[in-house]
Amino acid sequence: MQALTLTIKRRTDIYLLPFLSLIFLLNSLDRSNVGNAETAGFTRHAGLAPEDLNDAVSAFFVAFVLLQPVGAALGKRVGVGRWVGGVMVGWGILTGLNAFVRSRSQLIGLRICIGALEAGFYPATVFYLSLFYTRYEFAQRLGMFYGQYAVAGAFGGLVSYFVFRLFPTEPEGDIRAPSTHEPEHEGWYSYQILFLLEAGLTIIAALTAFLWLPTGPKNAWWLKTSAERAWAEKRILIDRAQAENALEVEEEGEELLADNESDEEEAKQRRRRSLSTSKNGKIIGGEPGLNMQDITDAITDWRVWWLLICNITSSVPGIAFGVFLPLVVKGFGYSTLHANLLTIPPFLCGACSLWYTTYLSDRSRLRLKYILYGLTLSLFSLALLVLLPLTALTPRYVALCLLLSGTYIASPLTVAWLSNNMETPGKRAVVLGINGWGNVAGVLASWIFRPEWAPGYERSFGWTMGSVGIAWVGYALFWVAIRGGNGRRGRMGLALVGE
Template sequence: MAKPTPVVEEDTDSGEPCRSPSSSEGDARVLRKCDFHVLPMLYVFYALSYLDRINIGNARIEGLERDLGMAHNDYNVALQVFFIPYILLEVPSNILLKRIRPSTWLSFLMFMWGIVTMCQGFVTSFAGLVGCRFLLGCFEAGLAPGCAYIIGMYYKRYEMQKRFTIYNTAGIVAGAFGGFLSYALVKLDGHGGYAGWRWIFIVEGLLTIVVSVVSKWLLADWPEQARFLTAEERTLLLTKLSKSEGVAKMDRLDRDALRRILLDWKIWTGGLMYLGTTVSNYSIAYYLPTVLSGLGSTSSSSAQVQTIPIYAAGFAVALLTAWASDRLQHRFGFVILGAAINALGYAVLLATGRVSVKVQYMALYLVESGLWIGSPVEVVWLANNLGGHYKRAIGTAVQLAMGNLSGFVAGNIFIERQAPRYPVGYGVALAMTGVAAAAATGLYMGLGRENGKRERGERDYRLGLEKEVLDNIGDDHPRFRFAL
C-alpha cells in the first residue's frame, strides 16, 4: 500500500509551512548538519576579527602610547581611522560575496587582516600604527556583513535568531579571551627585544593567519554548493528555504531593485537603531580595561582579568534572549528590554564618585548584559523583514555600516582628562541608547501599520505589475508579512 503524501499546512503566525513528522525528521537532520558545518567556522572568523580589532585596547594599558610617543588624542585617531574603510567597504564586499564563493573571499580577507595585525606589533611610530589600522579596516570590512548574510541564507525566519546570536557571542568570547590572552602574552615582555604589548599583536595576528589557511577547505559556501549535504538533503534544504522565502524574491540587482533598497525606510531605521546600541559596544570593547583601571584595579593585568566575568554575563543573557526570541517569535520587546538595562547601567556610572566602586563594577555588568540582549536581535529583526537575496545582502550591510559609525563616536567621548568619571562618555552612551529605543519603537509601529495595510488589501495594486517586476520586488510584495 502506497504511503500517503505528506500534508503541508500553513503556519499563520510565521507564514512558513508546517510539515508532517516524516518531513520534519529530514528537516531536523539537515538543520543539525547546517549547525555543525556552517556556524563553527563563522564563529571562529568573527572571534578572531573582533579580537584583532579590539586588542589595541589591551595593548594601550601595557605601554603602546608610551613606546610610540603618542600624546593627546592620538589613541582616538588610531581607533577612528579603522572605521573609514570599514564602513565604506561593507556594502561592496557583500555584493562581491554574492558572486564569489564565501570560502574564497572570506578566507582571503582573513589572511590579509592577520598579516596587518602582526604588523602592528612591529611598528615604530604613530604613523605606522595609523596605517595598519586603516588597512585592518579595509580587510575586516566584509567579514561581519558577510557572515550575517550567509547565516540568513541557511535558516528560516524563526530559526535564525539562535544561530546568529551564537555566532555573535564570538565577540563576547573574544573580549573575555582577549583579556586573558593579553594577560598571558605580556609575560613575554622583553623576549626577542619586543615589549609585551607587541607580542599581543604578533601572536594574535599569527593565529589569524594559520586559521585563514585551513578555512578555505572548512568554510561552507552557499546552500546550493554545500558539500556537507547529500544531493537529497541539499534539495530538501533548498525547497524549505524557497518556501520560507515565499513570494519575496530579489535575485536581480537592476535599477528598480536598487531604488527599492535605497529608499526602504526599514533599512535606515534599523541602521539608526543599531547605531544607538553599538556606541555601547565599541565603548565597552575599547575602554573597558581603562575604565576598570580607573575603578581601582591594582595593575593593568588585574584590569585585563576583571573583564572576563563581565563578558561571561553578556554571553549568558545573549543565549537566553535568543532562545526566548525565537520561541516567542518576537523581536521588539527584547530590544527595548536590552535598552532599559543598558540605560540603567549608564545611569549608575554617571554617578561615579557618589556610589561605591562595587556598585560601579556591577553597573558594567548591566551595560554589557543590556548590550547583548538587544544588539543581536536588532540585526536579525531587520534581516527577517528584508525579502530577497540582494535586499538582504545590501540591507544588512547598510545596517552594520551605520552601526559602525559609532566607532567615530566611541573613539571621542571617553576623554582622558575626565577619568575616572567620564561624564561625556557615559552621558553620550546613555543618550544613544535612548536613540536606539526610539528607532526600535518607530520600526515596530511602522511594520505593524504596514502589515495592517496588507491585510486590508491596500497593497494589492502591486499585483498588477509585470511578472518580471513583481518577481523581483522583495518584501514590497503584498503577500509578504513583517515580523514584529
Template sequence: MVYREKDLDGGSPASLDRVETGTPYDETLVCPPHTTERKLVNKIDFHVVPFLCILYLLAFLDRVNIANANVAGMSGDLHLEGHEYNNALVIFFVPYILFEIPSNILLKKFKPHVWLSGCMFLFGLTTTLQGVVQNYSGLLATRFFLGLFESGMFPGCFYLLSSWYLRTEAQRRYSFFFSSTTLAGAFAGLLAAAIGKMDGIAGYRGWRWIFILEGILTCVVSAAFFFVLPDFPEDSKWLSEDERAFVVNRLRSEQGASAVERKTSSKDVANVFKDYKIFLGGFMYFGLIVPAYSYAYFSPAIINGYGYGKIQTQLHSVPPWAAAFGFAMILAYLSDKTRHRFAYAVFAVCIAIAGFAILISVHHNRPLEYAALFLVAMGCYSAMPIIVCWFNMNLGGHHRRSVGSAWQVAFGNIGGIIAVYCFLKKDAPLYTKGYSICIAFTCLSVISCIAYYIACVAQNRHREKTVTDVGLTEYEKTELGDLNPEYRYLV
C-alpha cells in the first residue's frame, strides 16, 4: 500500500490518496503546475468517454434494430419462415466471435482512431444495405458482414478505456460507456416509432427506412470520428508533454508498465490462457450474454404479445432501457466509492433473476409482467459493465489486457448464438423455455463471479504472505503483468 500526492481541486492543498497496489510509486512524479489531477482526469473524460459512448451506441443500435424492423413487418415482406429470422440473428455472431482477438491486436497496430473509425464506417454501410435486401439470403449476407465489422467495437473500446483510468476510478466510466447499449435500446424504440411512419415514402416500407437512415447516420459520424477518437495515452496529441508523462506514470504507479510499444505475439496469446482466471472471466460474461441478448432481440416481440400495436410496442420498449441506464450508474458510483466489485455484480444479477422468475410464473397480469422486464433490463445491463470492468482492470500490461479483454467478450458472445434460439414463435406468448434458459445462465454467471472472487482473494493473500522482492527486473515485471508477485487484484 502506498500514498501519493493528489491535488483535489484548483485551490485546495494536496491531500493523500490511498492507492491499492504493490507496484512502487514514482515519488518524483508531480502533477504539472498548470493543472490538477482532478482537472486532468476531467480532461481525459471529455476526450475519451463521450466519443466511445457514441461509437458503441451506434454499433449496438445497428445490431439490434433488426428487432424493431421485424415488428414493423420485415419477416413478412422477406417471406421469412420457421427459424429463418433466428438464423439471421445468429449468423451475426460467427465472425463477431472469431475476429475479436485479432481485432484488438490490429487496433493496437494501426492505432484506435484509424481502426475503430474504419470499422464504424463499414458496419454503418452494411446496416444501410440491410434496408435494400430483397430476400432471406441477402439478409444473411448483410448480417454476416455486420458481425465482421462490429467484432472490434466492444472489446476495443473496453481495452482503450482500461488504458486511461486507474482501477478505482474506472467503473463509472465503464458503466457509462456500457450504458450506451441501454441508450441504444431506448433510441431504437423511439426512432423505430418515428421512422415507421415513413412507410411508403420513395416506395420503401417503414422497416427499410429504419436500416437505411440509421446506417447513413453511422457512416457520417464515422468520418468525423477519424479525427476525434482517442488513441492510447502514450500517443495522445491533445495532452501536453508533461501531462502525457504524468498520465502514463500515474497508471504505471498502480498497474506497472503498460508496454504499449511492445508487439503482441502468438506466444503472448497462448500464455494468457495459462491463467485459469481468464476462463472464469469468460464464464462470468457468458452467463449474462444469453439473457441480455434475449432481452435486446426479443423484448419488442414480448411486449407486442401483451396486446399493444406496432407503434405502442416500440414506445413501451423505451422505459426499461432508461431505467437500466439509471440503475447501472448508481451501482457504478457505489462500486467505485467502495472500491469493490463482487457484491455489486452479484446483486445486479439477482435483480435479473427476480425479473425472469416473475415472467416465468405470472401470466395475464400485464402491469406486473411489464414491470418484470424492468428488473431484467436493470439487472443484466448493470451487472455486465461491472463484470467486464472488474476483469479487464485486473489484467496487467497491454499484451495481457488486449488478449484477455477480447477473449472475455468473444467467449461471452457465444451466448448470443444460444439467445437467438431461446425465444421462438411457437413458444409465444408464454416463452417458458426461453425464461428457463435465461435463469439457468444468470445462475452460471453468479457461480462464476463467486469462483473469480475466491481466486483473486486467494492470490492476494498468498502474495501478502510470500516475499514479493524476488529480484525481478522491470522488464520481467512488465512481461508478467498481473502475474507479477507485487500485483494485487481488486475484488
C-alpha cells in the first residue's frame, strides 16, 4: 500500500500540481501586470493621472475581497475544473481590454470586473488541492502553489523586459518627462503588447483547464487503474477520519480542542457526518455539498477571525510589491528595462524561501513558528529600507531581496493551519473563503504606496513596517492562546499525543 501511495503522490505531483501552479501564476500575473505596464508609461500614454492606477488597484481589491466567499462557494458547487476554466476566460479577455483603456472610469471598471472574476479562485483551488493530499503532505504542495505569486512577479519582470526591449515605445524603452505637447504615437505602445500577450496566455490555459482538471481523485485521468483511483480517494478519507480523535498535533499546540467533552463529542459527530455521503451523494473526494451548519460553524469560530486580521496585516508587503515593486526599483534610478529585469531576483528569493519553509513546516508539523520567522525577517528588512540612505542602492536592493524572502511565508501557512484544523470539508471551504478577505491588504497597499511618496517610498516602507509588526504580535498572541488552551486540557487528560 505504501508503494501505491507513493505512485499516486508522484503522478499527482507531476500532472496536477504544476498545472494548478501555472494557472495561479497567470492569475497573479494578470492581477499585478499594471505595475510593469506603468514603468512603460501606461497611465501617461492612456491619458490618465498616476494616482488613477492606485485607485484602480484599490477598486480591484474591494471587489476581489467582497466576493471571495461567494466565489469560493460557487467554485465548490459548480466544480473547480469547470469554474476555473470559465472565470479564467473572462478575466483573460478583460486583461486584454486594458490595452485599450482611455479614461479613468474604463480602467477602474475593468479592474473591478477582473477582481470579481478572480474572487474565490485561490480559496477554491486550495480546497481542490486538499482533495488530493493528506494533512501533512499539504503545506509543502500549497507552498509550491502559492509560491507562483512570487514567481509571477519574476516572470512578469522577465516578460516585460523582453516586450519593452523588442517593442520600445521610446528610445531604450525608457519614459521621457511628461509633455503636454506629445506627438501622436503610431502603432502599438509596448504596454499594450504586454497586456495582449499575457491575456492570450491566460485564455489558452483556461481552455486547457476544462479538459485537464477532474472533479476529484476518483476521476483523476493520470491514475491508470481503478485501484489507484479508489485508494487515492480512500487515503484522504482515512486521513480525515483520524481527525476524529486528533486534528493537527504540533509542538506549539496549533490544534484547539473543544472546551469540554460534550463540545468535543459534537465536533466528532460533525466530522463523522463529513465522511459519509452528503445530500447530493458526493463525498470528500468528490466535493461534498455545502450546508447551513458548515456556514454557521465557520462564522462562529473565533480562530477564523483572529487569523483573518493577522493575514490582512501580514499580506500588505506581498500584495504591495506584487504591483509596485517595478516602480520601487525604478525609483532607485534605473531605466524601465533594468527596473523590470531587477525585479526578478527579489521575487525568486521570495519563492525559494517559501518553498524551503513549507518543506520544513510539513516535516516538523509546525506552522506558527515559521510564520513568526518570516515576519521577523520582513521586519528587519523593512527597518533597513527605512534607515538606509537613498544613495545606498546596493544595500537597499539587498534589503528588498531579504524582505521578499520573508513576505510570502505567513499566508500559505495560515491557510494550511486552517485547512488542517477545520472539522468538515464544507466548513473548510467556507473558512478558506473568509480567509480570502485577507486580500483587503491590497486596498491598504494601494493607499500606502502613493505616487507622491515616490521615488524613495520611505513613508510607504514605514507604514508597511507597522502593518507587519501588528501581524507579528497577532500571530504570537494566537500561539500563546492555543498553547494555553491545550495546556489546560492536558491537565484534564484531554491533551493530544505528541504535543
